[in-house]
Amino acid sequence: MNKNNLIYIFIICFTLISCGKNRIKLISENSNLILPKDFKILQNETQSTGIADFEINIMLQFDENNFQKIIHQVDSLILVDPNWKSSNNEYYYENFTNQSEPSNIKIYKHNKTLKFVFNHI
Numbered sequence: 001m002n003k004n005n006l007i008y009i010f011i012i013c014f015t016l017i018s019c020g021k022n023r024i025k026l027i028s029e030n031s032n033l034i035l036p037k038d039f040k041i042l043q044n045e046t047q048s049t050g051i052a053d054f055e056i057n058i059m060l061q062f063d064e065n066n067f068q069k070i071i072h073q074v075d076s077l078i079l080v081d082p083n084w085k086s087s088n089n090e091y092y093y094e095n096f097t098n099q100s101e102p103s104n105i106k107i108y109k110h111n112k113t114l115k116f117v118f119n120h121i
Helices: 003-031 064-080
Strands: 038-050 054-061 085-086 088-095 105-109 111-121
Touching: 003 038, 003 054, 003 088, 003 105, 003 111, 064 085, 064 088, 064 105
Parallel strands: none
Antiparallel strands: 038 054, 054 111, 085 088, 088 105, 105 111
8 A cells, every 4th residue: 555545545534533523513503412521422424315415313322420411401401492392211302493404302311322313405
């Protein structure tokens, strides 16, 4: 493998890593939820849903301490943001303000996970 091939591979890897982090930033940008620094990424992918349309799916899992921080934030956000709702075992967030880029979040208490879906229509 020559030097140019190694540089090309490095650029591709760096680009893919950067895109993954930017996708995770969408959670905070769309919901005002501040994520803790430590979490496990279970899913982080973009899927094509048509010619120019795509869907971003992210699933994060938290340890007990960081999950409690998320829950505390959401309990506060529910009081000021009507997009946040709760049930016995889940929290929900639905944002359809921008019809061409709706997003939603589900937070599952039983396994300490957060599922984020962002659509570009």
